[in-house]
Amino acid sequence: TLDVVTEVARRLGADRVTTDPETLLKNSSDWSRMSPVLEEKVPRGRYVADAVVRPRTPEEVADVLALAHAADVPVTPRGSGTGNYGQATPFDGGIVLDLRRLDRIEVLEGEGVLAGAGALLSKIDRAARAAGRDIWVFPSTKASTVGGFVAGGSAGTGTIEHGTTTDGFVRALTVAPMDGSGRLLHLRGEDALPYVHAYGVTGIVVEVEVATEPAREWTAVYAAFDSWAAMAHVHRSLLDLPVLPRLASGDEPALVPSLPASVDLDPGRFSLRVIAEASTVAEVERRVADAGGDVVAVLDDYASCDRLSGMSYNHPVLFLQRAHPDRTWFHMETGGEIYWTDPDAVRAVYPGDVHLHLELMGRGPLAMVVADYHDEAGVLAGMEAMETLGMTVHSPHQWYVDRNVDLAVRTARETDPKGLLNPGKLVPDHVVPTRVNVGVR
Ligand code: FAD
Known part of the structure; x- marks a missing residue:
């Protein structure tokens, strides 16, 4: 590894390579600490890179991969490091490729924004809005990179109408494979799918074109209810608004x-927060009142909508964990x-306190169940029980690529024949030691 690092420093410049122990430590873990299971299995400091390299251009990424390939050095890509599953952890050391300097953003004529993999979603969204466009989807971690979201995330604000990152959001990708060729692959439409939600095991995403639509006037609506049933009734009804909301998050009082x-x-009280299109706000207010709830606030500035995004998906879980550091929650x-x-049938699955956070997707509700953590066996038993209730379950307690695994395996055979990209995240032959995710997400 040392020889490769020295050569990379010679070609890219010494300031683009670091072996400072504190920096290595920081760049070798992600937000997997939200899972008590992962905190035990992938603790910060157990797997640490030998060097962090910060390329500025796609060509530099291709160059680094060619050098690493020749010397059999593993490379783990990294954006902002906000992934939940330990999937940016360099299990075999080697190089962590910090892609945040690939931050070019270009709003294209027509329906896309072209961005370097390291561009932050907050900045892409700002550039799109300034040009009269909305990007289809972004996660509650808006300070994450578009490359990290495409390679490691899935859903967020915009998902109700536009689905997940595999539903057309990614119009095109430029990818650097780990095949010793030093080339870049340009992939459009379906051809890009093997690289989406693949944790970088099939190639390093260096550039992304994401889908946009004409910008809408969005409004943040806060509502409060006395019961889950009343909140859930309104939540469900939002799917038939003439313009679908961009986000609809619900929480029970404990959260x-x-x-x-x-x-x-x-x-x-039970909280429902909706990013609604301006022309539908009066209808949302009417439905809240009809269900016996109260509209707490209607804020028509974009910053208020952003604040709602920042309280969606996994964020309420994180806030609960922070507010109760003495308790161990899992979700x-x-x-x-x-x-x-x-909802009581779901609560009955786990012993102790169980709290529910609700999101809306086009196909129905998605939720984060937050419960007291005892041990991993209890988590696994709970997942089984949820499946018997007919639910789909996604475990945030394992680091494997868990969607389109066949496609990822087939692609990686071509693009990373030596298995040097983000090692340990793609399980050959689909044999998983503990438990793989089940169902559709
Ligand atoms: P990283 O964490 O740096 O990387 C994620 C994965 O992608 C890793 O496997 C990494 O190796 C790989 N990778 C990174 N960059 C590249 C690249 N250029 N090419 C190839 N592979 C690459 N996710 C959602 O989908 N929706 C949410 O609403 C959401 N909310 C969250 C809330 C909280 C509190 C937390 C902690 C996480 C949440 N996440 C969510 C997960 C995560 O924040 C997002 O998926 C985020 O977009 C990841 O981007 P990142 O830049 O931080 O990527």
């Missing part, structure tokens, strides 16, 4: 006090109509 809302949320991402109809 509400730790939310960093800009308005005074009633901590004792599970699950889907099923049962959230609207019988």
Whole structure:
């Protein structure tokens, strides 16, 4: 590894390579600490890179890969490091490729934005909005990179209408393979799919074209209810609004006090927060009132909508964990109509305190179940029980590529024949030691 690092420093410049121990440590872990299971299995400091390299251009990425390939040095790509599953951990050391300097953003004529893999979603969204466009989807971690979102994330604000990152959001990719060729692959449409949500095991994404649509006027609506049933009734009804909302997040009272809302949320009530298109706001307000709820605030500035995004998906779980550092919570991402109809059946799956956070997808509700952590066996038993309730379960407690695995395996055979890209994240022959995710997400 040392020889490769020295050669990379010679070609790219010494300032683009670091072996400083503190920097290595920082760049070798992600947000897997949200999972008590992963905290034990992939603790910070157990797997550490030998060097962090910071390329500035796609060609430099291709160059680094060619050198690493020749010397059999593993390379693990990294964006902002906000992934939840330990999937940016360099299990075999080697080089961590920090891609944040590939941050070019170009709003294209027509329907896309072209961005370097390291461009932050917050900046891409800002550039798109300034040009009168909305990007289809972004995660609640808006400070993450577009490359990291495409390679490691899946859903977020915009998902109700546009689905996940595999549903057309990625129009085209430029990818650097680890095949010793030093070339770049340009892939459009379906051809890009083997690189989406593949944790970088099939290639390093260096440039992304994401889908946009004409910008809409979005409004943040906060509502409060006295019961889950009333909140769930309105949540469900949002799917038939003439313009679908961009986000609809619900929380039961235990999760509400730790939310960093800009308005005074009633901590004792169920909270529903909607990013609604301006022309539908009156209808949302009417439905809230009809269900016996109260509209707490209607804020029509974009920053308020961004704040709602920052309180969606895994964020309420994180805020709860921060508010109760003395308690160990674990969470599970699950889907099923049962959230609207019988939440107590879900709660009954785990012993102790169980809290529910709700999101809306085009095909129904998605939720984060937050419960007391005892041990991994309890988590696995709970997942089994949820499946028997007809729910889809996504475990945030393992680091393997878990979607389109066949495609990733087939592609990686061509693009990374030596298995040097992000080692340990693609399980050959699909044999998994503990438990793989199940169902559709
Ligand atoms: P990283 O964490 O740096 O990388 C993610 C994965 O992609 C790693 O496997 C890494 O090796 C690989 N990778 C990174 N860059 C590249 C590249 N250029 N080419 C190839 N592979 C690459 N996710 C969602 O989908 N929706 C959410 O709403 C959401 N909310 C979250 C809330 C919290 C509190 C946390 C902690 C996480 C959340 N996540 C969510 C997960 C994560 O934040 C996102 O998926 C994020 O977009 C990842 O981007 P990143 O730049 O941080 O990537």
